[in-house]
Amino acid sequence: MPKISLKGQEMPESPIRKLVPFAEAAIKNGKKIYQLNIGQPDIKTPQVALDAVKNQDIEVLSYSHSAGFESYREKLAAYYQKTAIPVSKNDIIISTGGSEALLFAMGSITDPGDEVIIPEPFYANYNGFATASGVKIRPIESTIENSFALPPISDFEKLISEKTKAILICNPGNPTGYLYTEEEIKQLAALAIKHDLFIISDEVYREFAYDGQKHFSIMSLPELSQNAIMVDSVSKRYSMCGARIGCLVSKNQEVIATAMKFAQARLSPPTFAQIAAEAALDTPDSYFEEVIEEYVARRNILVEGLEKIDGVKVGKPKGAFYCIAELPIEDADDFARWLLEDFEDEGETIMVAPAAGFYSTPNTGKNQIRIAYVLKKEDLERAIIILEKALKSYLKK
Template sequence: MPNISQKGQNMPQSPIRKLVPYAEAAIREGRTIYQLNIGQPDIKTPQGALDAIKNNSIEVLSYSHSAGFLSYREKLAEYYKKHDIPVSSDDIIITTGGSEALNFTMGSITDPGDEIIIPEPFYANYNAFAETSGVNIVPIQASFEDNFALPPISEFENLITDRTKAILLCNPGNPTGYLYTKDEIQQIADLALKHDIFVVADEVYREFAYDGVTHHSIMSIAGLEEHAIMVDSVSKRYSMCGARIGCLVSKNKEVTAAAMKFAQARLSPPTFAQIASEAALDTPQEYFDDVNKEYTLRRNILIEGLEKIKGVKVAKPKGAFYCIAELPVENAEDFAKWLLENFQHNNETVMVAPAAGFYSTPNTGLNQVRIAYVLKRENLERSIAILEEALKKYNK
């Protein structure tokens, strides 16, 4: 029979979704699963976004402009200006999710064999996007003990070669929840200017910053206009993961011109989802204030609960809605499978994401898991209790 491509063989499985067959089997057996593995918020989507679709009178569901609705881009530019991100509608390309924006970015700024430096652990699909584009990820390991703060800038500089095209940051971080300080962002900006490389910032969790800490966008750094590329999405901000609407933002006209060719090749982003996303921009600040309060409470419940479990260590996040926990096990993936295949407590179990898949360096993070605190508080409390019982039994 014909062979599939080497690229197809090399594409990594998602650590977030690879255990789904085990979960489906557990559900068929009648078990309840608390899903801590995936960043799917249970927060209600803003009603205005839902009503914009429900009450629409479109008779022909047509293509949009390849860059997305002009009205949406103009409104989005106004939103960014309120967040000290001075861009215009011409600097924005609407994409099918933040994932497509990252793919467009890699396609626009790299050639096969080029390198992108990324602090790890990082969003697992960066590995897949790099494989698709023929890009080599050069990881630089952030420290669990330091809550995954930015590694020393000298370590970044030591990794820069003539094939380095960009440094990629996720801010706040997925899977770590780390929120970079203004000084850390400035250090990366200065390094990029020194070596004339891009800084790509995945800022889809911008609205989720806790404990009075402020998010600092790469797009707000003066002098970095030709080097900065921002990736964004409505998925988490408005609890609209299924809309699959994101954007690529850059003031570098060569970058946006190149990205537009990729956008034209896929024709256009989805029309109904753009309508909902444009309407979502009218969401009042109270919505985000309430959401942040809720996630802060959930985070505190999770972190305090995990810290009470014998042998568990956890890094405290300042943003997003994830944390990395070290478990008293040798292989977290085996443990995660066992939770779904062989364990139940009162006919309930939990599903976690093994963290090894969030690293590029082999055999790293083997005893770590990513936990998303996207469940109601009572379900988080129950999940912690189940996890404690599971670890006791597993380690016997």
């Protein structure tokens, strides 16, 4: 029998999606599930984006430019310029989601066996992207005690070798919700310049910064112009996860030219989704003001509720819409599956994402879960009640 590749065997399962079969079985058995496991906002997609697609009279659904619509890239550059990011359309490649932009970035700057340093816990698919690219992740653990702030720069420097090509961050962070400060970003920038490294910054949650804090982008630093690569997406910003439109942004034209070869190989990003994404840039500021107010209220309900549960520790997020909670259990994978298979409260249960999949260090985060606070407030309140009851029952078991 033909054999599966070693790369395929090493490709990790998604900690976010691997429990879906158990959830589907639970639903068939009549359970209602509050899905805290996946970052799918319930916020309405801006009507201007939906109308842009609805009102099209296209007769031939043709390819776009491999870099994406020129009109979209021009408009996107103008959006970034308003946030102190001095880029032009020529610094942008539109991708099929932020995921493809990350693959383009890794493909453009690394060779098999090269290393990328990433603070962990990190977005679980970074493990998959690294495996697909033949890249080794060198993790640096951040801790729940300080809400997953940037580890000391000296810890980064200890890991740098001739194989190190980049530092990858997510800002604000998925799964932690941590928002890096301007000072932290400048420390990373100085390190990257000192060792001639790239910094890849995943900024898909850039609009979601709370408590009076502001997002600071690596693209705002002129001295980092040749080292900085930004990944972005419309998925979370406009509640358009299904559009699968993202982008890779860099002032380094060698990076852009190389990424373009990967973009040409996949032909072009989807046409209708680009139409929607371009129109979404006309979304009024009031939309984000209301969305941020809603997420802050949800965060407060979740964090305050979790802090009241015996044995639970939680890092307070300053951005995005996730938090990591540490539970008084040994195996969050077992607990998450048990929630779906064996537990219910009045016919209801919850679905969470075991956090071990957000680490690359073995046996780390096994008693942690990631929670996405993308449900309406009353559903979050109910989910917290279910979690507290479930923990008591599970610990007795």
